[in-house]
Amino acid sequence: MIEIKEASEVIEARDIKELKTVTIVGSNKSPIRNKRPKFEGWRETIAGYIFLAPMLIGTTTLVIIPILATIFLSFTDWNFITGIGDFNFIGMENFRTLFNDEIFIKSLINNFILLLVVPFGLLVSLILAVVINNHVYFKDFFKVIYFMPYISSVVAIAIVFQVLFHPTFGPVNQLLMSLGVESPPGWIADISYALPSVMIILIWTNIGFQLIIYLAGLQNIPKELYEAAEMDGASSWYKFRKITVPLVSPTTFFLLVTGFISTFKVFDLIIVLTNGGPANSTSVPVFYLYQEAFVELKTGYSSAIALILLVLVLLITFLQWTVQKKWVNY
Amino acid sequence: MEHVRNIDIRKLIITVIMAVCGIVFISPFIWMISASFKLEEDVLSFPIDWIPNTWNAITNYSEVWFGEKPFLLYYWNSIKVTVLTTLTSVTVSSLAAYAFAKIKFKGRDIIFLIVLATYMIPSQSLLVPQFLFYSWVDLFDSHLGLILLNSFSVFGTFMLRQFFLGINNEIIESAKIDGAGHFRTFFHIALPLVRPAIATYAILRFIWTWNDYQTPLIFLRSESLYTLQLGIAQFADVHGSIYSLMMAASVSAIIPLLIVFMLGQKQVIDGIQLGGVKG
Incomplete structure (x- = not known):
């Protein structure tokens, strides 16, 4: 150890960076530069892979191989019942069937309607974020309040809203009737209101997340801009439109993209709240995938849905890359 | 001085309004907790009794936990x-x-x-x-x-x-x-x-x-x-x-x-x- 200390004293601080590949190790008494790098690089490689091993093994067996298997299975007619080995390649047949499958088309359309949740939620969240950021006391208290639905169990939330939205006895409709609404909607029991009900709950649960991200985004806007605008006598509305909205546009863009992607993964809420019903009015591709895979046991067919889901998410991500530069404008 | 006080009052009013919005926002949670303490026949009574008339908390929770x-x-x-x-x-x-x-x-x-x-x-x-x-x-x-x-x-x-x-x-x-x-x-x-x-x-x-x-x-x-x-x-x-x-x-x-x-x-x-x- 002593020798090493001495050796290190010789080296000036600014040399340390160069030393990366020639570090003096353990019992080595004569630290001659340039003679060790090969061995050292090798040691680093081993250390690197040991550190990475658990992650690599896990990701390979539980993500990479499964996604390849999904792609493979989506071109077969296999199902759980027939057992291993008993399947045929049927090319694009699954996909052709899917796009003639009314329930699947309905699910896709439902999911595209669900996308509306994101801009609505963002508008509410941004307004709340601006108000909470500048105009209230006890900021942290409000953050906690609005964040509560986001961290709550979706199963519990779904159960609570089943009762709240009950067509005859539910508190929501009792309130509406007491306010003079003659025939309030049947909410999750009504074909035309079930999807909007799901959307209301989705907006409600996501506001907390979007609000928190917006609050972070607002911190990055220089105070001087608002001060300068105030000097010129600008109104709050003007400042909001001309300073806040453009300057948080990167945050908006980020939330829009992650929001769109997450609406393609809404499963827990739908299966507990409506189970896709009534009459498939709240079915979405992930839900239909689950039905086909684990209830109908059509492995190949459900894999085709899984592949379409993946492609949709990838499409949104690629769109993000291409649009990003144009969107973010100050 | 006056100016500062004005701003504070405005902020205070907005805080109160926001607090009301916040309570409405988490009212499903409040309703859930309140209903979990009630007798079954009182759960859906309207107007809502946010504080239960008859407390049935112990019976409800023990039914859930030890039922x-x-x-x-x-x-x-x-x-x-x-x-x-x-x-x-x-x-x-x-x-x-x-x-x-x-x-x-x-x-x-x-x-x-x-x-x-x-x-x-x-x-x-x-x-x-x-x-x-x-x-x-x-x-x-x-x-x-x-x-x-x-x-x-x-x-x-x-x-x-x-x-x-x-x-x-x-x-x-x-x-x-x-x-x-x-x-x-x-x-x-x-x-x-x-x-x-x-x-x-x-x-x-x-x-x-x-x-x-x-x-x-x-x-x-x-x-x-x-x-x-x-x-x-x-x-x-x-x-x-x-x-x-x-x-x-x-x-x-x-x-x-x-x-x-x-x-x-x-x-x-x-x-x-x-x-x-x-x-």
């Missing part, structure tokens, strides 16, 4: 799965994050890109092959299988990597010069330096695992292994018409998490702001 469904067992299962998942995930992610940030080796950047790319894959696209694989290797219907499914988080790895990158290289290098290998550097120097980030990730992973319904629904079959979320959903199927009990069950599912959130409120919010995305 025909083994709620205590569901609780225990959830605690077990959540704690073990969080521990494994934090370990796996921090090791990988350190390697990506502080060890230089061949293939590192390409592996990082591949791992990052898997982040885009929706978990539902993997369910069928994961299910098949689990049946073959006998991990289906086991807690171990459940824990493993949520233990390899790209989100955690990416987030912790950002923090490890923030550690000055000279600290790592001087540790090496003192003869420390990567393991010692990792445990004694790097890990303590990113402790706040680890706490944040651990809390987030805890919340996500506790609330997870999809994974146990698909990968568990035996009722004795059910987690709380599965148990509650089943409870709701059986007692679907007894709202006071359903609300007591929902409260039981949400409360532990609210406590974790209140305790780690700052970490959770900072972590969400930092990582942005749920994974």
Whole structure:
């Protein structure tokens, strides 16, 4: 150890960076530069892979191989019942069937309607974020309040809203009737209101997340801009439109993209709240995938849905890359 | 003087308005808690009695906890799965994050890109092959299988990597010069330096695992292994018409998490702001 200390004293601080590949190790008494790098690089490689091993093994067996298997299975007619080995390649047949499958088309359309949740939620969240950021006391208290639905169990939330939205006895409709609404909607029991009900709950649960991200985004806007605008006598509305909205546009863009992607993964809420019903009015591709895979046991067919889901998410991500530069404008 | 006071009053009024909005916003929770304390026949009475007329809390909760469904067992299962998942995930992610940030080796950047790319894959696209694989290797219907499914988080790895990158290289290098290998550097120097980030990730992973319904629904079959979320959903199927009990069950599912959130409120919010995305 002593020798090493001495050796290190010789080296000036600014040399340390160069030393990366020639570090003096353990019992080595004569630290001659340039003679060790090969061995050292090798040691680093081993250390690197040991550190990475658990992650690599896990990701390979539980993500990479499964996604390849999904792609493979989506071109077969296999199902759980027939057992291993008993399947045929049927090319694009699954996909052709899917796009003639009314329930699947309905699910896709439902999911595209669900996308509306994101801009609505963002508008509410941004307004709340601006108000909470500048105009209230006890900021942290409000953050906690609005964040509560986001961290709550979706199963519990779904159960609570089943009762709240009950067509005859539910508190929501009792309130509406007491306010003079003659025939309030049947909410999750009504074909035309079930999807909007799901959307209301989705907006409600996501506001907390979007609000928190917006609050972070607002911190990055220089105070001087608002001060300068105030000097010129600008109104709050003007400042909001001309300073806040453009300057948080990167945050908006980020939330829009992650929001769109997450609406393609809404499963827990739908299966507990409506189970896709009534009459498939709240079915979405992930839900239909689950039905086909684990209830109908059509492995190949459900894999085709899984592949379409993946492609949709990838499409949104690629769109993000291409649009990003144009969107973010100050 | 006058000017300052005016602003304060305005701010005060807005705070009050916002507080009212906030109460309306969380009224489903308040209603849930209130209903869980009521007699069944009072639950749907209107106008709503936010404070129950007749308290029936003890009967409701003991019916949920010690009734025909083994709620205590569901609780225990959830605690077990959540704690073990969080521990494994934090370990796996921090090791990988350190390697990506502080060890230089061949293939590192390409592996990082591949791992990052898997982040885009929706978990539902993997369910069928994961299910098949689990049946073959006998991990289906086991807690171990459940824990493993949520233990390899790209989100955690990416987030912790950002923090490890923030550690000055000279600290790592001087540790090496003192003869420390990567393991010692990792445990004694790097890990303590990113402790706040680890706490944040651990809390987030805890919340996500506790609330997870999809994974146990698909990968568990035996009722004795059910987690709380599965148990509650089943409870709701059986007692679907007894709202006071359903609300007591929902409260039981949400409360532990609210406590974790209140305790780690700052970490959770900072972590969400930092990582942005749920994974």
